[in-house]
Amino acid sequence: MTTGTAIRTVEVLVTSPDRNFVTLRLTTEDGVVGLGDATLNGRELSVASYLKDHVAPLLVGRDAHRIEDTWQYLYRGAYWRRGPVTMAAIAAVDVALWDIKAKIAGLPLYQLLGGASRTGALAYGHASGRDVPELFDSIRHHLDEGFRAIRVQTSVPGLDAVYGVAAQRTSTGARYDYEPAQRTVVPAEEDWDTRSYLRHVPGVFEAVRNEFGPELPLLHDGHHRMTPIQAAKLGKALEPYDLFWLEDCTPAENQEALRLVRRHTTTPLAIGEVFNTVWDYQTLVREQLIDYVRSAVTHTGGITALRKILDFAAQYQIKSGIHGPTDISPVGMAAALHLDLAIHNFGIQEYMQHGARTNEVFQQTFTFTDGLLHPGEQPGLGVTYDDAAADTYEYQPAYLPVNRLKDGTVHDW
Numbered sequence: 306m307t308t309g310t311a312i313r314t315v316e317v318l319v320t321s322p323d324r325n326f327v328t329l330r331l332t333t334e335d336g337v338v339g340l341g342d343a344t345l346n347g348r349e350l351s352v353a354s355y356l357k358d359h360v361a362p363l364l365v366g367r368d369a370h371r372i373e374d375t376w377q378y379l380y381r382g383a384y385w386r387r388g389p390v391t392m393a394a395i396a397a398v399d400v401a402l403w404d405i406k407a408k409i410a411g412l413p414l415y416q417l418l419g420g421a422s423r424t425g426a427l428a429y430g431h432a433s434g435r436d437v438p439e440l441f442d443s444i445r446h447h448l449d450e451g452f453r454a455i456r457v458q459t460s461v462p463g464l465d466a467v468y469g470v471a472a473q474r475t476s477t478g479a480r481y482d483y484e485p486a487q488r489t490v491v492p493a494e495e496d497w498d499t500r501s502y503l504r505h506v507p508g509v510f511e512a513v514r515n516e517f518g519p520e521l522p523l524l525h526d527g528h529h530r531m532t533p534i535q536a537a538k539l540g541k542a543l544e545p546y547d548l549f550w551l552e553d554c555t556p557a558e559n560q561e562a563l564r565l566v567r568r569h570t571t572t573p574l575a576i577g578e579v580f581n582t583v584w585d586y587q588t589l590v591r592e593q594l595i596d597y598v599r600s601a602v603t604h605t606g607g608i609t610a611l612r613k614i615l616d617f618a619a620q621y622q623i624k625s626g627i628h629g630p631t632d633i634s635p636v637g638m639a640a641a642l643h644l645d646l647a648i649h650n651f652g653i654q655e656y657m658q659h660g661a662r663t664n665e666v667f668q669q670t671f672t673f674t675d676g677l678l679h680p681g682e683q684p685g686l687g688v689t690y691d692d693a694a695a696d697t698y699e700y701q702p703a704y705l706p707v708n709r710l711k712d713g714t715v716h717d718w
């Protein structure tokens with residue numbers, strides 16, 4: 306072992322500035338600090354316990370340089386593989402080790418991943434509105450902030466609260482910053498009707514294209530709510546508006562469902578934010594049923610594992626679209642940006658800005674200029690954790706909403 310690179314301390318840090326975050330902090334004998342994001346929206350304490358009770362004792366004394374070996378040890382060594390809690394915990398360890406390795410090398414992490422393949426990562430923001438004028442206002446606001454690609458979400462007439470719309474009852478964020486996780490011990494409920502949604506959405510995209518022209522990349526998230534044939538119908542209906550992608554058009558567990566969608570539409574498809582290993586992508590990638598991989602570094606076992614998924618996808622001309630809403634901490638976001646910059650098959654990066662309190666806890670070096678994100682040139686990830694600020698924000702239970710059809714049946718949220 307290289308002298309001084311053994312892991313001396315393992316800390317699991319829980320804070321709740323604008324929302325709950327779980328952060329892993331590893332410190333080597335030489336005092337080099339690595340951070341990893343272990344935030345799993347609505348199940349934060351499960352990952353904190355997994356790390357504290359079951360992983361921390363295994364890490365003390367291990368050589369921080371042995372990233373691949375540690376990854377395999379935690380994945381195979383647990384015997385019980387996969388799942389969001391396990392893979393978020395492994396991701397936190399993996400990212401913290403990459404942070405340490407890059408700091409020891411004196412290089413920003415992307416240099417260890419092969420160096421920059423581009424000047425920055427094209428980011429898309431979340432625009433939304435309860436009606437078309439409010440949506441246009443939100444899109445203009447994002448363009449003014451520098452975004453060059455926009456996700457469009459809209460309310461649906463007859464439905465009280467739907468996924469992705471900031472200015473509605475079940476959102477707690479600022480006007481243009483959709484934050485669906487509410488601080489509550491029992492999740493809020495939203496309502497849903499797929500036929501109303503399918504009737505309404507194409508007209509909204511027609512209005513947006515007419516107003517903003519053909520150039521602006523537009524994205525849309527179906528949030529797992531459609532059957533395969535409904536998703537196929539929507540994809541087809543949206544073809545005239547030239548979407549960058551249609552995301553999560555069906556529940557993601559059934560990879561074969563995408564065969565049916567793919568047969569009927571040329572609208573590009575993105576999926577995978579709830580996936581946690583390469584096995585979730587096996588059919589999707591090999592049969593070229595999707596165009597973009599939506600996984601987060603934080604939920605997919607870290608940089609080591611997501612890099613392998615993206616290399617597998619690259620053989621099939623499938624690109625990245627790394628998950629990046631505010632339930633990814635700035636540590637997880639920085640990890641994504643280093644990967645975005647280095648990989649060849651980069652597609653786009655989701656970017657939902659964190660609030661001021663979060664930025665006070667997590668001090669960051671990444672920049673957002675002319676629509677492009679860049680992780681900065683500081684050695685490591687480029688994020689530091691302010692304990693004094695973090696300690697003022699105690700964990701508060703918070704949950705994503707659940708969803709019901711008009712007749713009360715529980716539906717995918």
Ligand SMILES: [Mg+2]
Pocket residue numbers: 526528552553578
């Ligand atoms: Mg999504």
